[in-house]
Amino acid sequence: TLLKPVTSVTTIPAAKLTGRTIRAASPTENRALLVVDVQNDFCPHGALAVPEGDLVVPIINKLSRRFAHVILTQDWHCDDHLSFASSHPGSKPMSQIELHYGLQILWPDHCVQGTPGAQFHPDLDLDRCEMIIRKGYHRDIDSYSAFFENDRQTPTGLAGYLRERGLTRLFIVGLATDFCVAYSAIDACRLGFEVTVIENACRGIDVDGSLAASWRQMAEAGVIRA
Numbered sequence: 001t002l003l004k005p006v007t008s009v010t011t012i013p014a015a016k017l018t019g020r021t022i023r024a025a026s027p028t029e030n031r032a033l034l035v036v037d038v039q040n041d042f043c044p045h046g047a048l049a050v051p052e053g054d055l056v057v058p059i060i061n062k063l064s065r066r067f068a069h070v071i072l073t074q075d076w077h078c079d080d081h082l083s084f085a086s087s088h089p090g091s092k093p094m095s096q097i098e099l100h101y102g103l104q105i106l107w108p109d110h111c112v113q114g115t116p117g118a119q120f121h122p123d124l125d126l127d128r129c130e131m132i133i134r135k136g137y138h139r140d141i142d143s144y145s146a147f148f149e150n151d152r153q154t155p156t157g158l159a160g161y162l163r164e165r166g167l168t169r170l171f172i173v174g175l176a177t178d179f180c181v182a183y184s185a186i187d188a189c190r191l192g193f194e195v196t197v198i199e200n201a202c203r204g205i206d207v208d209g210s211l212a213a214s215w216r217q218m219a220e221a222g223v224i225r226a
């Protein structure tokens, strides 16, 4: 036969894959830039416009040239997504409802799969991007974090990707500070990554004080604010 039988398998102790301590594959290649949701709908004139959302684009383009690893997230909803106010007759955008996984803010329809609003900002430099992680495509559950859907349990697969590649130090930028950036940063800390959020490369929505609250929660989780 062409293939030799496998006589021994090297196993990696589970603790190394799941524990808080993650060893880097290489000390120089362990940093990754995570660019969160820099999409048209989160920029001025978009369906869920973040004030000054577009101003992060040139800053992120400059930053991404200094990283060997750049990963993007893309909010990617089906058109009847449960996080949309339009899916709940009588509900207004920005109101809250209780869903099976907890409180959910109801948003205007945004980042619908295949629409211009879901595309990345046209000036965002994608050349160095090695992976795009799409999220929020399950109809019945929102996904702010790049790591878990909003039940905080269903993984997106990003943690496994980063760990397998030894990318242990995350620098997070993008939109919106108080939702997808904060949720991603806090989850990354909990998963054992070293996490820095670069403030001037983020912008927030700020619903009822959510921006200040998110910075408090990020600090509590151990996120470095730079």
Ligand code: VGL
Pocket: 036, 037, 042, 075, 107, 144, 175, 176, 177, 178, 179, 180, 181
């Ligand atoms: C986001 C609200 C709804 C975000 C995504 O990218 O922060 N916020 N969907």
Ligand code: ZN
Pocket: 075, 077, 083, 110, 111, 136
């Ligand atoms: Zn969304």
